[in-house]
Amino acid sequence: MIRSHVLICGGTGCTSSHSDEIRGALENEIAAKGLAEEIKVVQTGCFGLCALGPIMIVYPEGTFYHSVTVEDVPEIVEEHLLKGRPVSRIVYHEKGDTDVKHATSLSETAFYKKQLRVALRNCGVINPENIEEYIGVDGYQALAKVLTEMTPEQVIDTILASGLRGRGGAGFPTGRKWQMARTLVPDADQKFVCCNADEGDPGAFMDRSILEGDPHAVLEAMAIAGYAIGSNQGYIYVRAEYPIAIKRLEIAIAQAKEYGLLGDNIFGTGFSFDVKLRFGAGAFVCGEETALMTSIEGNRGEPRPRPPFPAVKGLFGKPTILNNVETYANIPQIILKGADWFSSMGTETSKGTKVFALGGKIQNTGLVEVPMGTTLREVVYDIGGGIPNGKAFKAAQTGGPSGGCITAENLDTPIDYENLMRIGSMMGSGGLIVMDEDSCMVDIARFFLEFTVDESCGKCTPCRVGTKRMLEILDKIIAGNGTLEDIDRLEELANYVKSASLCGLGQTAPNPVLSTLRYFRDEYVAHVVDKKCPAGVCKNLLRYVIDPDKCRGCTLCARKCPVGAISGAVKEPHKIDSAKCVKCGVCMTTCRFGAISKQ
């Protein structure tokens, strides 16, 4: 009889810090102690607190271990699993909790307490490679319900009433999309259900985590969508850079077919649905719906103008719906718990929850799911644990290369689609990159623009040429050669690219530039007028200087300087030759008297 379950994260983050080996070692150790009949080791999806991986949780107590190594395994088995004494050394402790014996269980931590998990409900709870565990948490009950109790119209009405909007970025109402695909072409001989798992925003990884931690939820939702619009074929377009997600999807599809939950005549209702995988080769533009479908068809991934919209003429010219992974992960819950339950969460226009991938200058890097309308302050400080090293919050970038930044003055704005739009950012897929006072906003804008220049497919001129010219202006500003006219030209060009590009990639590419110009124009001005980078990031605008009053002439910096740019006699103040200096900063970190500073 199993009395205890040990859950080990098998998401990408923890796997890269050897959670696989820890699981192997744990299984061996448990067998060696004769506990194999009592304790079950379960590989799960992502728990969300990636900064502290590899993560292990022991149930029924719910003891939460972090940063586990293979060397910790014998102690965990001997002390905890056999004798019931948690190994407090590696038990997660809340910051400020001085009681070292206090074993914090997962659900008690500040990181989890404020979260509300709908899309991530099963991530870190079930074994994603075992369909029976998914069934054990009401899996495929929603599919059973729609096939036996509901008409396709009722399914669509439920999704419409729930207020669910696309979680991939644009926020289009999901129910409306389904309704269009059902009704606009009544005599279509074939329709398709597609899943966009080509997650490409730098810093966003919620779709990967859902596919890795709860792949059946996506399959179930796609089958429900198939029933709703009248389709028997689904495609998941997943990036090839997600090997674990692909492997689990393959296992999940095979198991669902074996159990008859995908395939012909599901539950004997006459409804058939199959799902195929297609791998993306990593082009960012393939996350755009028309480019994605072109790519599934086997052509070069380039967008095409809309209309016709995919609901009329999509994949292989047939009516098609395309939803994002996180959107699908909400569907079974909405069917089971009802539209009212879902629409009771969130704000007036944005219902339900949203998953954010916290990254950048933040304590708890990881995945969090909160109700729409939660403020950025709650996400960054209460859940994210704030900014490390006592630095000040400067801004958060949402929506990746298509989005913009949220500044400190908007920390208390409730996050939803409309509010983010209004302050010049966007929901996007939910990547949330936090920046502190040491981040240069011109440099950040350049980073995202460089990404879109690389990823522009080249089909339309505004995006292909316009973004390139914008990048050149930014490079000029960062190099210290910019003028005030350059800033105006940059802004003008950004607006042209935004309004004239063919697809979402080009239309949103200038957003990081426009948004940083809106909130941090003074930083741009400092770069071109004062020739200074206020955050001290842009190397060409930096100068390291030695304060002659503080310098004792110890010669340490001169010896450490890799290019011999520092000179001076022993016990005399030294000097830095700016012409030779490569701004590596070694001198500043070696100086024992704090005599060297950046200007």
Add this chain to the structure above:
Amino acid sequence: MISLAELAAIRDKMKDKVGVREGSAETRVVVGMATCGIAAGARPVLNAFVEGVNKEGLSDKVTVTQTGCIGICQYEPVVEIFEDGKEKTTYVKLTAEKVERIVKEHLLGGKIVEEYTIGANR
């Protein structure tokens, strides 16, 4: 092809197994599993509780877990039962056979088995 009844059967079978991970039961059975407890036979006692709780279908309500040395080694195996809003009950010198009765009378029936408690064994 799977039928609705078969799907429900798998769900019910798995529910108890996955339910262990919720850890929000009203009643906690804590078995002392330090060296002294194990030497006195706490392992079979622990297993008997796990089996009994599952057999009686109590796994939503009762969590069985272990702890270290409770400090009364001469009375091992010691088991404490914590229930919401009630005083904790301490059972001592347990065996697998005694556990069977505790599961039936205490966990299922709500009546403390006085003769196995620490009060009756002093």
